[in-house]
Amino acid sequence: METNLGSVNIPPLRPRTALRLAPSGLEVKISFPVEVQNAAEIDVRVTQEILKELDREPKLKMVGSDIPTIHQITDLPGSKAGASPA
DSSP, X not given: OOOOOTTOOOOOOOOEEEEEXXXXXXXXXXXXXXXXXXXXXXXXXXXXXXXXXXXXXXXXXXXXXXXXXXXXXXXXXXXXXXXXXX
């Protein structure tokens, strides 16, 4: 099955952040669009940059562990479950 997205208006893809105050501290969620074939490399680069920033002065305190937990989210808002890429 072929999909034509020529008439769909898609705004520029940009990173998004969300802050949440949790019982354990401030949680930051960072979502950014990447091409699937580059996702692993970009994940490593972003993780390295986050860890570098955590080591800068003034020091940020990690709560719960020495290394932050980073999760890949595959269920994106607006995507249909089971939909295959065009």
